[in-house]
Amino acid sequence: MSLVVDHLHKRFGRVVAVDDLAFEVAQGQVFGFLGANGAGKTTTMRITLGVLEADAGRVTWQGTDSNRLPRSTFGYLPEERGLYPRMPVLDQLVFFAGLHGVPSGRAKREALAWLRRFRAEDLRERKAEQLSKGNQQKVQFIAAVLHDPAVLLMDEPFTGLDPVNVMLLREAFLELRDRGRTVVFSTHQMEVAEALCESVAIVDHGRMVVGGPLREVRRAAGRRMVRISVEDDHRLSFLTTVPGTRVIQAGMDRSTVELEPSVEPDAVLAAAIGAGARVLHFEVADPSLEQIFIDHVGRPADEEMHLAAAEPVAPAGAA
Secondary structure, X not given: OEEEEEEEEEEEOOEEEEEEEEEEXXXXXXXXXXXXXXXXXXXXXHHHHOOOOOOEEEEEXXXXXXXXXXXXXXXXXXXXXXXXXXXXXXXXXXHHHHHOOOOHHHHHHHHHHHHHHOOOHHHOOOEHHHOOHHHHHHXXXXXXXXXXXXXXXXXXXXXXXXHHHHHHHHHHHHHHHHOOOEEEEEOOOHHHHHHHOOEEEEEEOOEEEEEEEHHHHHHOOOOEEEEEEEOOOOOOHHHHHOOOEEEEEOOOOOEEEEEOOOOOHHHHHHHHHHOOOOEEEEEEEOOOHHHHHHHHHOOOHHHHOOOOOOOOOOOOOOO
16 A cells, blocks of 8 residues: 555646656655755645646555545645644644544644644644744644644655754654654755655656665665775875775765775775774765765755745645
8 A cells, every 4th residue: 555656747837847757655654755946846745635736647545546535634744834823823733633523622632742742832822923933843743643644745844943853853753654654755854864764756857866765776876985984084195095986075973985886995994004094984885865866966955945946836725
């Protein structure tokens, strides 16, 4: 049983937002939907929810077209805020749950439990317009999960969260997965996706450029590298004796070195020892998700955040 995006097409005038997009998300999986602003991620989510209609193709959940399913099948956290600015937080959480048939007493109990979990119980009587962006994001997340949907669509859920709240949200994602819920989320934070996702799809200009189980995606990249840490030589000066190596990520703790096909990983270790260096860490590694993203899209994901978005904005209240 799975969520299937089946060769979707969607055009807005001359802009092709989604171009023959196809992938599958297994039930009970955390899935990373990755791409630049304007890549088609939000449009795909809105087609799944029935907010937009595809020009061709379809989205199905357990074999049924998504637009024929009860709306309560899905929980949606939009990238833009969808809260009522002057309504107290607890009241609107109970209201949103009620739209999906959750009795008010149960909704209140569960909303308070989620607020406590996110260390935000003191927000219950505050109005949304009084909250920081990060706290609004937490409230929006609770609104999306309170009716216990089978599929969660999360559009940039980690935006505006500090490290503590990123950790709390990551824990919530994993708990939902363990309860059999399917979580699809977009993000520009590749390290978060790498830590959470079992499978990913990277999209560019509406088309999937690479996708599948994360382990297979990393191994299929065809890049050889090592991660190494050397005491008092963070620049890895000994690499000048090993042609065909390139430092692609330098760090005070560990550095990542890419190897040309003709270079064996042991050659790096031998060069370090031969230079009298004290090697603190050495491992042969697959490329990171960030490196794979750059290979296929052409720039780091965080740079994409500052580019003008090509995707159309849904009308107010469409989410």
